[in-house]
């Protein structure tokens with residue numbers, strides 16, 4: 001048998017495997033996991049064929065994924081990376097260099113979010129400014145944002161928390177009036193939109209994560225989006241060791257010369273102090289397959305979230321607040337947050353332990369209130385106001401999974417369990 005025949009046998013066995021797996025699959029009516037990557041025969045065949053065909057490091061599939069993802073999110077350029085954290089670091093570095101932002105300049109972020117929103121700011125010698133959030137949306141509070149701006153402010157970095165868009169209409173207005181750059185962190189918000197305009201397309205630059213728990217996944221991975229050619233070129237070079245721009249490598253001659261280097265192979269000419277944060281063909285191919293499924297996945301998340309919201313508001317309104325959906329917003333619900341009301345008798349820890357014992361996974365709201373985390377104490381940073389809401393969320397919020405593998409019956413069971421436990 002030749003290798004092509006064996007390959008096609010392997011591929012048809014993968015198809016068979018998933019046929020059997022899917023026909024035997026029963027979704028749980030009780031268990032709720034935080035997240036589940038939804039892979040089938042297409043993803044599995046892609047990964048195996050990458051190995052069989054030796055199609056491995058950054059190439060055509062990465063380019064294709066960049067083009068298709070950026071188009072889907074209404075942006076001109078996409079730069080794929082190995083994680084959302086890397087995307088944040090490269091994007092900020094690119095803004096810092098292109099706009100000649102001095103060390104110590106300030107970047108405004110929501111206080112309640114994930115750690116690698118603030119970390120790249122500090123890593124690049126800039127200063128995070130922690131601004132409070134609204135409890136109903138878990139996003140930047142606009143009044144506090146206005147109060148935070150001073151002469152050192154250079155960038156506003158809103159986060160679209162758990163797939164709920166931040167108020168980009170106001171944020172872009174404020175940025176324009178104060179001549180500030182907007183960098184959207186969309187790591188939790190693939191496909192979320194305001195008036196049908198996708199998040200990630202409002203600011204100068206944006207970043208996404210494709211970590212395995214997210215609405216679409218490449219296992220690990222990220223993407224920077226922008227409409228600005230200079231930013232695109234800078235990000236591409238930073239992503240690859242600070243190498244001379246790709247377009248110059250391909251152009252005319254293979255060789256580069258200057259005062260010191262003579263007829264030097266352009267592939268080894270470094271013009272920036274960069275990183276290596278590239279995506280592989282294996283991951284990009286997963287992204288292309290998952291991108292086609294994103295809208296379907298998101299619409300199930302939306303249905304699940306609205307079903308659970310109604311159940312909670314009917315049965316557990318004395319105990320929990322749920323987040324509010326703004327009119328004209330498309331929320332894509334990365335997870336479902338529950339906020340404990342004041343004066344309830346059980347603590348978050350007791351509630352979460354009870355749920356975990358009943359096979360319902362829970363997590364607190366990411367970093368809670370970032371400046372209170374050990375890593376940020378003593379680091380550069382400025383706190384605006386009392387951060388009362390961020391601290392309330394730090395102590396009183398947890399989330400559960402709301403992904404397409406969560407059934408309505410499991411959500412009904414979840415509410416019933418909580419009702420009995422809390423009464």
Ligand SMILES: Cc1ncc(COP(=O)(O)O)c(C=O)c1O
Nearest residue numbers: 083084085114116187209210211
């Ligand atoms: C808001 C936010 N920014 C950045 C990241 C980092 O993404 P990654 O885990 O892909 O590095 C995450 C992680 O989920 C996140 O939630």
